Amino acid sequence: MENMFKASWQHHKSLLILALPMILSNISTPLLGLVDTAVIGHLSESVFLAGVAIGSMLISLIYWLAGFLRMATTGLVAAAFGADDKMRQMTLLKQGLVFALMLGLALLALSPFISWLINQYFSGSEQALGYAQTYVSIRLYSAPAALMNLVLLGYMLGMGNSRGPFYLVLVTNVFNILLDLLLVVYLDWQVEGVAWASCIAEYLAFIFGCYWVKKIAEQHGYSLYQVLKQKVAGFKPLMRANSDIFIRSLFLQFCFAFMTYYGGILGDTVLAANAVLLNFLLLVSFAIDGVAYATEAKVGQAKGANNTALQHLWVSLSLFWGCIFSLIYCFGFFVFGEHVINLLTDIELVRITANDYLFWLYFLPVLAVASFVFDGVFIGLMNTKAMRNSMIFSAVAGFFTVFIILKPMGNHALWAAMSSFMLLRGVSLGLIYWRQYYRGR
Numbered sequence: 282m283e284n285m286f287k288a289s290w291q292h293h294k295s296l297l298i299l300a301l302p303m304i305l306s307n308i309s310t311p312l313l314g315l316v317d318t319a320v321i322g323h324l325s326e327s328v329f330l331a332g333v334a335i336g337s338m339l340i341s342l343i344y345w346l347a348g349f350l351r352m353a354t355t356g357l358v359a360a361a362f363g364a365d366d367k368m369r370q371m372t373l374l375k376q377g378l379v380f381a382l383m384l385g386l387a388l389l390a391l392s393p394f395i396s397w398l399i400n401q402y403f404s405g406s407e408q409a410l411g412y413a414q415t416y417v418s419i420r421l422y423s424a425p426a427a428l429m430n431l432v433l434l435g436y437m438l439g440m441g442n443s444r445g446p447f448y449l450v451l452v453t454n455v456f457n458i459l460l461d462l463l464l465v466v467y468l469d470w471q472v473e474g475v476a477w478a479s480c481i482a483e484y485l486a487f488i489f490g491c492y493w494v495k496k497i498a499e500q501h502g503y504s505l506y507q508v509l510k511q512k513v514a515g516f517k518p519l520m521r522a523n524s525d526i527f528i529r530s531l532f533l534q535f536c537f538a539f540m541t542y543y544g545g546i547l548g549d550t551v552l553a554a555n556a557v558l559l560n561f562l563l564l565v566s567f568a569i570d571g572v573a574y575a576t577e578a579k580v581g582q583a584k585g586a587n588n589t590a591l592q593h594l595w596v597s598l599s600l601f602w603g604c605i606f607s608l609i610y611c612f613g614f615f616v617f618g619e620h621v622i623n624l625l626t627d628i629e630l631v632r633i634t635a636n637d638y639l640f641w642l643y644f645l646p647v648l649a650v651a652s653f654v655f656d657g658v659f660i661g662l663m664n665t666k667a668m669r670n671s672m673i674f675s676a677v678a679g680f681f682t683v684f685i686i687l688k689p690m691g692n693h694a695l696w697a698a699m700s701s702f703m704l705l706r707g708v709s710l711g712l713i714y715w716r717q718y719y720r721g722r
Contacts, residue, residue: 296575296598299438302447304571320461321475332412332472335403339395339413340420343388346534347428349526350381351435352577353519356663358439359581366585367501370440371508374494376519377432385425392421412472419476423483430483433490437497438578445493446574452489457482518663525665529672536680536702540695543684551692554634557625558696561614561642562649568606569650572599573657580661593719596658603654607646614642641696648700651707659710662718671709679705 321333354377361369388395396414403410430449437445457478464474495505540559544552576599583592614621622635659668680702687694 292594292598293602296572296579296595296602299441299443299575299578300571300602302443302571303438303574304568306447306450307567307570320465321472328406328408329412329472331406331409333416333475335399335409335413336416336420336472336476339399339417342534343424344427344431346527346530347384347431348530349523350377350384350428350431351438352526352660353377353522353663353665354432354435355438355574355577356522356581356660356665357519358436359441359578359661360585360663362440363582363585363588367503370501371498371503372512373519374432374436375508376516377435378429380516380519380523381428381432382425385428388424388428389421392418395421416472416476419473419480423480426483426487430487430490433487433494436494438574439581440497440501441578441582442493442497445490445497448493449486449490453482453486456485522663522665525669526660529665529669532672532676536676536699539680539684540699543695544692547692550630550634553626553628553631554638555692555695557622557631557635558638558642560625561618561621562645565607565610565646565649566653568610569603569646569653572603572606573653575599576654576657577660580658581663582661584662589718592662595661596654596714599654599657600651603650604647607650610646611643614639614646618642638692638696641693641700645700645703649703649707651711652703653707655707655710655714658714664713664717667710667713667717671706671713675702675705675709679703 321329354373357373358370361373395417399410399413399417403413430453434446434449437449460478460481461475464470464478468474470477491505498504498508537559540555541552544555576595579595579599580592583589583595618639619636622632622639626632626635656668659665680698683701684694684698687697690697
């Protein structure tokens with residue numbers, strides 16, 4: 282951490298300029314879900330909202346698991362940018378877009394199978410499941426654009442462009458809201474309107490993203506035409522990174538899914554209370570993920586330039602600002618946690634139950650901060666194997682082992698498992714970083 286004290290304000294400013302737009306875009310994304318819910322929630326029957334809830338959850342899970350496209354692109358492009366390798370930057374951009382397009386088309390082809398899964402594994406009325414299938418089948422038409430947008434976002438971050446990612450998310454959300462109002466409120470397309478609004482917004486955002494990437498490319502001395510001419514051979518590094526990050530994301534999602542699954546076993550009230558409290562962790566991710574995104578770019582660029590001292594400096598600064606944000610969250614949850622719970626639910630029994638477990642959230646931001654930051658560090662370094670292994674180890678030893686030992690404590694066991702899981706992710710990645718990159722300097 283001594284590097285942090287050697288940093289000038291210019292270094293702090295450079296990191297924050299890249300992080301703040303990502304924090305704002307993180308905050309804007311759930312607002313879109315609120316608008317979708319508000320629009321569809323004012324229709325005549327609850328089955329519309331139930332169908333959209335099931336469908337949007339499934340689509341969100343699919344696109345979230347595809348986040349490896351953004352992460353791998355960011356790390357690889359950042360290294361190419363740091364090495365001033367324009368040919369490599371162009372090749373990676375095209376490889377990422379081609380791979381995302383192929384994956385998007387595969388998802389579209391799997392649409393009937395995904396609709397079948399909804400009927401087989403989701404609970405709800407026949408009408409609600411029917412609306413969910415309708416929603417998913419329409420949303421999957423946007424899969425090619427949505428996945429290519431992840432690549433464009435990763436490219437922008439890797440190139441150190443701070444405004445593009447924010448504008449890309451903003452354009453998606455603004456068009457989605459406007460189209461919601463047009464198709465659902467004015468034209469009364471109901472569930473189909475919400476789905477088509479999101480679908481069209483993804484393609485409009487892709488057009489904007491291509492325009493912004495064209496500007497970035499021209500600023501660095503090449504054009505999109507040159508990108509299109511690049512060969513798409515040599516996918517191995519991209520595929521290896523993507524597969525490692527995908528496995529890592531599966532284990533992460535499995536731990537969160539188990540929170541919901543076992544909460545349901547403990548009863549509907551506990552399940553609802555946990556759902557409320559997990560929103561606190563979402564709030565934490567808004568700021569610290571923004572720092573982690575900036576870390577990916579800065580560390581990757583330092584790696585590409587073979588500047589080890591600068592790499593360590595960015596790691597120290599990222600941990601510093603991550604800790605600042607996490608302490609702010611701890612204080613905020615301690616002072617305002619009960620008020621936030623009251624805003625999220627009107628059900629008194631759920632409020633009381635959530636407050637019984639709220640104290641876990643007083644400490645979770647500090648316990649989790651290193652896991653967020655070091656994820657960004659290792660994406661920048663493109664050491665995805667370490668990320669994968671750390672996640673598997675933390676899930677098995679930190680989450681499920683702790684839960685099994687403390688299982689008689691009921692829901693406290695779940696929150697203890699989540700806390701130890703987050704802590705162990707950060708500690709294990711920190712130790713790997715110290716041993717592989719720092720100790721021998």
